[in-house]
Amino acid sequence: MHMANELLSIPVATGTLAIAAGSLGFICRKVRQVIAAEKLALMGILGAFVFAAQMVNFQLPAMPGTSGHMVGAVLLAIILGPHLAAIVITSVVIVQCLIFQDGGLLALGCNIINMALVPSYLGYFLYRTITNGRFSSLKVYIGAMLASVITMEAGAILVAIQAAMSGVLAVPLSTFLITMIGVHFLVGFVEGLVTVTVLAYLQQLRPDIVADSLPGTVRLSKNAVLATLGILAVLIGTGLSLLASDLPDGLEWSYAERPDEPGFETVVSNPDSRITAVDDFQSKYSLMPDYSARASKLGDVADQEEADIGAGWTSFAGIVGSAVTMAVIWLTAWMLRRKKAS
Amino acid sequence: MHHAHIDKFAYQDSAIHRLDSRVKFLVVLVFTAVVISLPRTSLSILACYAIGPFAILVWAGIPLKFVFKQILLVSPFVIVLALSCPLYDRTPVAVSFGPFSWQSSLGWLRCFVILGKFIVTMLALIGLVSTTRFSDLLAGLQKLGMPKLLTIQLGFLYRYIFVLIDRAHHILQARAGRKLRNLGFKTELRTAASMLGSLFIRSIDTAEHISIAMQARGFDGNWRTLSKLKVRRCDLFFALTAAVFMSGLYFFVKPILQ
Numbered sequence: 001m002h003m004a005n006e007l008l009s010i011p012v013a014t015g016t017l018a019i020a021a022g023s024l025g026f027i028c029r030k031v032r033q034v035i036a037a038e039k040l041a042l043m044g045i046l047g048a049f050v051f052a053a054q055m056v057n058f059q060l061p062a063m064p065g066t067s068g069h070m071v072g073a074v075l076l077a078i079i080l081g082p083h084l085a086a087i088v089i090t091s092v093v094i095v096q097c098l099i100f101q102d103g104g105l106l107a108l109g110c111n112i113i114n115m116a117l118v119p120s121y122l123g124y125f126l127y128r129t130i131t132n133g134r135f136s137s138l139k140v141y142i143g144a145m146l147a148s149v150i151t152m153e154a155g156a157i158l159v160a161i162q163a164a165m166s167g168v169l170a171v172p173l174s175t176f177l178i179t180m181i182g183v184h185f186l187v188g189f190v191e192g193l194v195t196v197t198v199l200a201y202l203q204q205l206r207p208d209i210v211a212d213s214l215p216g217t218v219r220l221s222k223n224a225v226l227a228t229l230g231i232l233a234v235l236i237g238t239g240l241s242l243l244a245s246d247l248p249d250g251l252e253w254s255y256a257e258r259p260d261e262p263g264f265e266t267v268v269s270n271p272d273s274r275i276t277a278v279d280d281f282q283s284k285y286s287l288m289p290d291y292s293a294r295a296s297k298l299g300d301v302a303d304q305e306e307a308d309i310g311a312g313w314t315s316f317a318g319i320v321g322s323a324v325t326m327a328v329i330w331l332t333a334w335m336l337r338r339k340k341a342s
Numbered sequence: 343m344h345h346a347h348i349d350k351f352a353y354q355d356s357a358i359h360r361l362d363s364r365v366k367f368l369v370v371l372v373f374t375a376v377v378i379s380l381p382r383t384s385l386s387i388l389a390c391y392a393i394g395p396f397a398i399l400v401w402a403g404i405p406l407k408f409v410f411k412q413i414l415l416v417s418p419f420v421i422v423l424a425l426s427c428p429l430y431d432r433t434p435v436a437v438s439f440g441p442f443s444w445q446s447s448l449g450w451l452r453c454f455v456i457l458g459k460f461i462v463t464m465l466a467l468i469g470l471v472s473t474t475r476f477s478d479l480l481a482g483l484q485k486l487g488m489p490k491l492l493t494i495q496l497g498f499l500y501r502y503i504f505v506l507i508d509r510a511h512h513i514l515q516a517r518a519g520r521k522l523r524n525l526g527f528k529t530e531l532r533t534a535a536s537m538l539g540s541l542f543i544r545s546i547d548t549a550e551h552i553s554i555a556m557q558a559r560g561f562d563g564n565w566r567t568l569s570k571l572k573v574r575r576c577d578l579f580f581a582l583t584a585a586v587f588m589s590g591l592y593f594f595v596k597p598i599l600q
Binding site for chain 1: 374375379382384385386389390396401403406426431440441452457460476479490499500501503509513514526531533534535537541543556557561595599
């Protein structure tokens with residue numbers, strides 16, 4: 001579920017980075033006020049635990065050859081409380097990005113939101129609402145299960161929405177959503193099973209850990225959760241309503257330019273020279289240009305073909321030139337190293 | 343203690359390794375943003391941009407085999423999504439490449455551009471983390487405004503990843519030594535859960551011991567480190583070169599290649 005740089009547009013990436021950074025700063029400040037120094041080692045080691053836990057795999061039924069492993073966000077949220085869990089899992093996501101290169105640098109904001117912030121807060125909230133403070137095995141079972149499935153789905157839906165808002169993929173949002181929800185239902189279900197079984201094991205061996213007597217947990221007020229959910233809903237809503245303007249591909253494509261049909265007449269054109277100049281400037285220097293396919297000159301088929309051939313040669317030169325440059329760099333380094341070694 | 347497969351190249355020494363971590367981080371961040379904002383259907387400009395991180399990796403002496411293996415390892419999600427593009431975007435386009443020209447669809451172009459951008463940005467990211475020690479990177483990030491709590495958390499996490507991964511290896515080995523066949527989902531799940539549970543309890547116990555040891559040595563929740571970070575002339579030179587490379591390609595080469 002790690003979001004990659006390439007599936008995001010710059011506004012979505014910076015927006016999510018800003019949201020993630022802002023909420024992290026807020027959480028860190030809040031936690032800093034209540035946390036004792038001895039908790040810091042615990043948090044760090046539980047972060048490392050998540051990595052170790054992801055190595056413990058087990059075979060899945062009905063799909064021979066596949067194996068599942070734990071993600072661990074909900075387990076940590078249940079045991080550590082949402083704020084500490086959010087920080088721990090955020091650090092896991094950052095290390096996954098920086099050391100294991102899973103998920104891109106610009107996508108870090110999305111990944112922190114989808115895999116750390118939403119699971120720990122939503123998961124904790126669901127678990128607490130269902131278990132309602134008292135510990136009975138059925139309630140814990142249902143609570144942990146629902147929390148795992150729903151947070152997994154929420155993360156998957158957010159991935160689909162972020163990708164759709166970026167408009168890089170050609171897949172329609174509905175198809176993408178259905179696929180993501182389907183796949184992650186299975187993942188979430190397995191995650192829920194593992195979480196429940198681990199909780200049951202811990203309950204037998206160390207009931208003090210499960211019955212949230214681990215000191216330093218910060219309580220979450222119900223109003224705060226509702227307010228956050230409301231803000232999130234508004235944000236996603238506005239994002240989706242902007243989708244139409246963020247996704248000009250189909251529409252703009254059909255009325256503005258058709259490189260594949262050189263004779264195509266643009267339906268919308270603005271003869272104002274200032275507008276044309278602005279358009280030219282934008283297409284030349286814009287940070288977010290649309291398709292690079294060349295706009296065709298109206299009706300001039302021969303010209304277009306020539307232009308196409310010319311473009312073919314320049315791109316040929318670009319790619320071959322880059323390859324040659326890289327080969328030269330590599331050879332030079334190789335020769336220098338050999339000289340040093342001898 | 344130190345795992346061979348995790349950031350083993352960060353401890354080498356080269357001119358790139360010695361650069362200030364903040365400068366490297368910011369350059370890679372800007373580079374990624376520039377690459378992501380490149381047009382969605384032009385491959386050739388991506389090849390030009392690949393030269394930068396490639397040169398850095400080669401100069402720093404990072405084996406290219408390792409780099410490409412790493413990229414392949416993290417690529418499945420992107421590959422699946424990129425391959426979905428040709429299915430949905432069938433607008434035909436004429437592609438010409440040097441002496442060859444053929445008919446293709448816009449979806450394929452987008453697919454290859456997504457993969458190309460993935461490879462180029464991954465090259466840059468690997469270039470950053472395999473030439474920078476994690477502790478230096480953390481110190482740099484903290485100077486750049488990352489919350490202190492998160493820095494401490496990441497520091498602890500990084501310190502104990504190796505310990506706990508070793509432990510998980512031992513547990514996995516023990517299971518492999520006792521299990522001869524597939525035990526059915528229920529038993530498999532229960533075994534895995536007890537493994538995870540015992541790992542969890544041991545982690546919590548370890549954490550207790552460590553925090554007692556740290557408090558005995560005067561740890562009060564603050565990390566005091568010697569700051570070795572200093573932006574030197576060669577750092578500025580590196581940043582300048584990177585800026586010239588990126589903006590040169592963006593403003594002069596990109597318009598030609600389109």
